[in-house]
Amino acid sequence: MSNNLLKGKRGIIFGALNEQSIAWKVAEQAKAQGATFTLTNAPIAMRMGEIQKLADACEAEVIPADATSVEDIENLISKSMEVLGGKIDFILHSIGMSPNVRKGKPYDGTNYDWYHKTMDVSAMSLHKVLQTAKKMDAINEWGSVVALTYIAAQRVFPDYNDMADAKSLLESITRSFGYHYGEEKKVRVNTISQSPTVTTAGSGVKGFDAFINYAEDMSPLGNASAVDCANYCITLFSDLTKYVTMQNLFHDGGFSSTGVTKKVIDKFS
Numbered sequence: 643m644s645n646n647l648l649k650g651k652r653g654i655i656f657g658a659l660n661e662q663s664i665a666w667k668v669a670e671q672a673k674a675q676g677a678t679f680t681l682t683n684a685p686i687a688m689r690m691g692e693i694q695k696l697a698d699a700c701e702a703e704v705i706p707a708d709a710t711s712v713e714d715i716e717n718l719i720s721k722s723m724e725v726l727g728g729k730i731d732f733i734l735h736s737i738g739m740s741p742n743v744r745k746g747k748p749y750d751g752t753n754y755d756w757y758h759k760t761m762d763v764s765a766m767s768l769h770k771v772l773q774t775a776k777k778m779d780a781i782n783e784w785g786s787v788v789a790l791t792y793i794a795a796q797r798v799f800p801d802y803n804d805m806a807d808a809k810s811l812l813e814s815i816t817r818s819f820g821y822h823y824g825e826e827k828k829v830r831v832n833t834i835s836q837s838p839t840v841t842t843a844g845s846g847v848k849g850f851d852a853f854i855n856y857a858e859d860m861s862p863l864g865n866a867s868a869v870d871c872a873n874y875c876i877t878l879f880s881d882l883t884k885y886v887t888m889q890n891l892f893h894d895g896g897f898s899s900t901g902v903t904k905k906v907i908d909k910f911s
């Protein structure tokens with residue numbers, strides 16, 4: 643269903659790797675709601691080749707960029723404005739990667755070079771995108787930047803590892819940069835804290851299968867799907883949420899406010 647909520651808006655969408663990616667669903671919904679946008683991912687992710695399928699369906703150009711490289715981000719933003727014919731209205735930051743998680747290093751045995759990489763890819767990249775866009779004055783007034791996060795920033799989920807620290811930093815950058823960008827340019831910055839979702843990044847976390855079932859039982863509405871997350875992103879890109887900024891917004895079926903559910907109690911009875 644389209645209400646043309648994003649008609650006339652131009653965007654940049656980071657992080658569509660394959661059909662499971664949350665960013666993939668956001669691109670499909672943004673297209674359905676009338677937006678034009680560019681798609682981007684790390685050059686290494688291009689090798690899988692799937693993003694071109696999405697680009698064809700969305701009539702979007704793909705511009706590779708490593709989100710840890712300011713030079714790549716500058717190129718991405720200037721090319722996007724050129725291709726789309728003007729300044730940007732929305733950006734989706736849907737990026738996460740931890741070498742410690744990937745290589746099975748526990749939190750209390752972390753490899754600090756990898757820890758650095760986790761922070762750079764998963765959190766500092768948002769700062770780099772915002773700082774570069776602000777310097778280039780690339781985002782229109784009332785523009786909206788959304789990054790995806792997880793509740794491990796507030797509570798301990800042991801196997802989420804150093805990604806928990808990265809998400810805390812990501813949410814802090816959202817508040818701090820949201821202040822500066824809001825005051826000077828009326829640009830909004832928010833994070834959406836999403837339910838566990840079956841994707842390449844999600845499934846990389848140890849014990850994910852059991853965990854996603856636990857979250858399902860601990861959420862009064864059940865886990866939120868990737869498509870529903872995409873729909874929430876669209877509302878934040880739209881003009882219907884103009885005064886929402888510097889927030890961490892839970893999109894989790896009620897998980898974050900729940901102490902225990904009947905389903906979980908029954909399992910222990």
Ligand SMILES: NC(=O)c1ccc[n+]([C@@H]2O[C@H](COP(=O)([O-])OP(=O)(O)OC[C@H]3O[C@@H](n4cnc5c(N)ncnc54)[C@H](O)[C@@H]3O)[C@@H](O)[C@H]2O)c1
Nearest residue numbers: 657659663664684687709737738790838839841842843844
């Ligand atoms: N899947 C979940 O359970 C879940 C829950 C809450 C939040 N999130 C967050 O949602 C976001 C998207 O993840 P997803 O679940 O769709 O998984 P995904 O694996 O499909 O997406 C992660 C993306 O990050 C990209 N990426 C990695 N390094 C990069 C770099 N250097 N430069 C540019 N891009 C890079 C990958 O190529 C990939 O496209 C992440 O921030 C993730 O932490 C996921």
